[in-house]
Amino acid sequence: MRKNKSKRKDKPASKAGLPPKKEKKKGGKRMRKELMVVSIVNAFQSSPKEAFNYKQISKLIGVENAVQKLQVADILYDLAADQFITEIDRGRYKLHDLGSQATGTFNRRSNGKNSFVPEDGGTPVFIAERNSGHAMDGDKVKVQLFAKRKGAEPEGEVIEILERKEATYVGKLQVTKGFAFLVTEDKTLANDIFIPKDKLKGGKSGDKAIVQIEEWPEGQKNPIGKVVDILGQAGDNTTEMHAILAEFGLPYKYPVAVEKAANRIPEEIPQEEIEKREDFRQVLTFTIDPRDAKDFDDALSVRRLENGNWEIGVHIADVTHYVRPESIIEREAQERATSVYLVDRTIPMLPERLSNLICSLRPDEEKLCFSVIFEMNEDAEVKKYRIVRTVIKSDRRFTYEEAQQILETGEGDHKDELIILNTLAKKLREARFKNGAINFDRYEVKFEIDEKGKPLSVYFKEAKDANKLIEEFMLLANRTVAAFVGDPGKGKTKKSFVYRIHEQPNPEKMENFAAFIRRFGYKLKTEGSQTEISKGINRLLDSAQGKPEENLIETLAIRAMQKARYATENVGHYGLAFPFYSHFTSPIRRYPDMMVHRLLERYLDGGRSMPKAKLDELCDHSSNMEQIAANAERASVKYKQVEFMKDKLGMVFDGVISGVTEWGLYVELNENKCEGMVPIRDLDDDYYEFDDKNYCLAGRRTRREYRLGDPITIKVVQANLERKQLDFMLV
Numbered sequence: 001m002r003k004n005k006s007k008r009k010d011k012p013a014s015k016a017g018l019p020p021k022k023e024k025k026k027g028g029k030r031m032r033k034e035l036m037v038v039s040i041v042n043a044f045q046s047s048p049k050e051a052f053n054y055k056q057i058s059k060l061i062g063v064e065n066a067v068q069k070l071q072v073a074d075i076l077y078d079l080a081a082d083q084f085i086t087e088i089d090r091g092r093y094k095l096h097d098l099g100s101q102a103t104g105t106f107n108r109r110s111n112g113k114n115s116f117v118p119e120d121g122g123t124p125v126f127i128a129e130r131n132s133g134h135a136m137d138g139d140k141v142k143v144q145l146f147a148k149r150k151g152a153e154p155e156g157e158v159i160e161i162l163e164r165k166e167a168t169y170v171g172k173l174q175v176t177k178g179f180a181f182l183v184t185e186d187k188t189l190a191n192d193i194f195i196p197k198d199k200l201k202g203g204k205s206g207d208k209a210i211v212q213i214e215e216w217p218e219g220q221k222n223p224i225g226k227v228v229d230i231l232g233q234a235g236d237n238t239t240e241m242h243a244i245l246a247e248f249g250l251p252y253k254y255p256v257a258v259e260k261a262a263n264r265i266p267e268e269i270p271q272e273e274i275e276k277r278e279d280f281r282q283v284l285t286f287t288i289d290p291r292d293a294k295d296f297d298d299a300l301s302v303r304r305l306e307n308g309n310w311e312i313g314v315h316i317a318d319v320t321h322y323v324r325p326e327s328i329i330e331r332e333a334q335e336r337a338t339s340v341y342l343v344d345r346t347i348p349m350l351p352e353r354l355s356n357l358i359c360s361l362r363p364d365e366e367k368l369c370f371s372v373i374f375e376m377n378e379d380a381e382v383k384k385y386r387i388v389r390t391v392i393k394s395d396r397r398f399t400y401e402e403a404q405q406i407l408e409t410g411e412g413d414h415k416d417e418l419i420i421l422n423t424l425a426k427k428l429r430e431a432r433f434k435n436g437a438i439n440f441d442r443y444e445v446k447f448e449i450d451e452k453g454k455p456l457s458v459y460f461k462e463a464k465d466a467n468k469l470i471e472e473f474m475l476l477a478n479r480t481v482a483a484f485v486g487d488p489g490k491g492k493t494k495k496s497f498v499y500r501i502h503e504q505p506n507p508e509k510m511e512n513f514a515a516f517i518r519r520f521g522y523k524l525k526t527e528g529s530q531t532e533i534s535k536g537i538n539r540l541l542d543s544a545q546g547k548p549e550e551n552l553i554e555t556l557a558i559r560a561m562q563k564a565r566y567a568t569e570n571v572g573h574y575g576l577a578f579p580f581y582s583h584f585t586s587p588i589r590r591y592p593d594m595m596v597h598r599l600l601e602r603y604l605d606g607g608r609s610m611p612k613a614k615l616d617e618l619c620d621h622s623s624n625m626e627q628i629a630a631n632a633e634r635a636s637v638k639y640k641q642v643e644f645m646k647d648k649l650g651m652v653f654d655g656v657i658s659g660v661t662e663w664g665l666y667v668e669l670n671e672n673k674c675e676g677m678v679p680i681r682d683l684d685d686d687y688y689e690f691d692d693k694n695y696c697l698a699g700r701r702t703r704r705e706y707r708l709g710d711p712i713t714i715k716v717v718q719a720n721l722e723r724k725q726l727d728f729m730l731v
Helices: 033-046 054-061 066-081 237-247 256-263 271-275 328-336 352-358 400-409 415-434 465-486 507-520 530-544 550-560 591-604 612-648
Strands: 085-089 092-095 101-107 114-118 125-127 140-145 156-163 168-175 179-183 193-196 207-215 224-233 285-289 298-304 310-317 366-376 382-393 396-399 444-449 455-461 499-501 565-567 652-661 664-669 675-679 688-691 696-699 705-707 711-720 725-730
Touching: 033 054, 033 066, 033 092, 054 066, 066 085, 066 092, 101 156, 125 140, 125 156, 168 193, 168 224, 168 237, 193 207, 207 237, 224 237, 237 612, 256 328, 256 352, 285 400, 285 465, 298 415, 298 465, 310 382, 310 415, 310 465, 328 591, 328 612, 366 465, 366 591, 382 465, 396 400, 400 415, 400 465, 415 465, 444 612, 455 612, 465 499, 465 591, 507 530, 507 550, 530 550, 550 652, 565 612, 591 612, 612 675, 612 711, 612 725, 652 705, 664 711, 675 711
Parallel strands: 193 224, 285 396, 675 725
Antiparallel strands: 085 092, 101 114, 101 140, 114 125, 140 156, 168 179, 168 207, 179 193, 207 224, 285 298, 298 310, 310 366, 366 382, 444 455, 499 565, 652 664, 652 711, 664 675, 688 696, 696 705, 711 725
16 A cells, blocks of 8 residues: 655645645635626726736736636637737736727728728728728828727728828829820729829820829719829830839939039039048059949058058048038938939939039049048958048049959959958958858849840849958948947947947747748757857858758848848847947948938037937938838839840749749749749639748648749749739749
8 A cells, every 4th residue: 555655735734634625715706707807898997008917907806716817817818809908018908099089090002901000009900992081091090990890800980081191103194085094003092093184294195104192072983183294105214214213202303403502512622621631642542333333432542551550441432521411402312311223223312413423432533531541450450440531532443343353363453452452351251250240142133234224134243252342341431430439438428329220130030930941951040149140040041052942041031130220229230240330331322321420520529419319310211211212123123024024925934932922922033033923813723721830822622832942833924014013824
């Protein structure tokens, strides 16, 4: 017989043999569920601003029984699902802020899935077209919320348009005898825009035009608008590029008044200005830029010092010497925030007289610069540096291809200096990766284009040593000026500054990425120090190099990262592994670099810290404009890809599944990297379901799967230039 050696600790030893007493129920009688729900609702409504967890709610409504506390937790979960309460963080809820009416932004969609986003955040509300009150995308509106139906998404109706967002639409004109329409592919508008004959501004059928909506009378299917500008005949290259800019709300021509102001700026540098600066006109200096560049922001100078070290000067065009605060040129640059690089042209941030002539560091011309001068030893260690205003005279303008040839052959102009710079750059790069920088060496898709803008061929631009040489010295200058202000030393007050920040990746995204790449046989550590994780990503990218899945893995790795942005609060730059980083080296094409130049000038002269509020506003605007410009650039590449494939209908290509959505498969072609879609309606051998966790479409009956990264063979069936869309079918 087994002996019970241990005595129960929850009873006195003398009573161990007695039958247990019936536990007295805490909190008296058990509360019925219906009463519990009413009590919980009352508790939230009486304290609408406070957040509670299930234990706090249990206490408030007088529930002490452990089983009933779990029931409280279940009720909270159900109330959150019904959107009566909101989970503000894990297990803590507060009353949903939306009353019966709310104010916020209306988002119009051409597929009828309009939505309303409350101005204080919260769950979007579905607005059916019949309940939209003809509100336009981006309008500030007041909405009447409908009673919540169990299991359905919240719905509402626009009852008042509080503020119209200034919006224009781009499309093709269809002109008849008495009236006209603008036919648009805009994703926010399902209806064509009616245009009275007297509001056509001379537009003809087939013209691309920009139209502003003036009214949308109740009961009418189409809004009524007026032509703001005629871009030209549809299909013409310049017309289409200007249409892309207009679609994204970007300017496609320069204001005459701004150009006139630029034309009044003298090219000659006064002698008294030269005397205020360090003179580098006799030091060997050159630029290395793309073949078609005209705006040379940066130059490098190099000379051997008596102590055997190297003096490397990173010289940046002194744009803010010419563009004064509050001037008409300044206001235009601030609004644009960036130059836009479309597939075949540059839309400059500054007038061309400044960007391509006065500020551009052209060879054999004296130019004003803001410079960081480094003293470095043979191991590329910075022994000291200074940030100074300079005057330079570039000895030579290299294209990347010319500089690369000299590095490869060891023959050509200034070969010794180029080789020294390349050696130092490689050491800087090596140290950067050792510290945990991530090595995204992506190629760019480029087009060989004829004089009419027609794409003749596709090629891929890869970064070689000449590109990396320039990149490393620009990175060095950018992080040096950021640390100069952001890390002033013990006892010194940190002053406001504009940083380029890149936050750590979202852990959930990294977990999903690691799970996905396991099917290719790769492993990725997602926990540990920042350096360990980034080194793991580098090992992954190295091992995928040259394999069919290389591009896919690099694309997904980038998607798992946060977006870099401008901010006054420094959190460092994760991708580059720099604790301090800024943008200082491209003021001709980026407004934040102009901000950094102004702040440096102020602080070098002993000025007080700038107020943060205005800087924050400009940082947000610049980050936003950078994203819009990138989207426009992608749209222009997409347009050229569709144009390039237009005469290849019926041809068969091998590709890889580059995207999986509920509406179909995106396929990137191996040969030219053009991307098109196989619509789900064409996958007619089964009913396919979208599995967003595993990036795949799975057939319900056959269990056939189409996964991200799978090789696939397609036939080109349609090339729609208006929609910038290629349609493929499976072979």
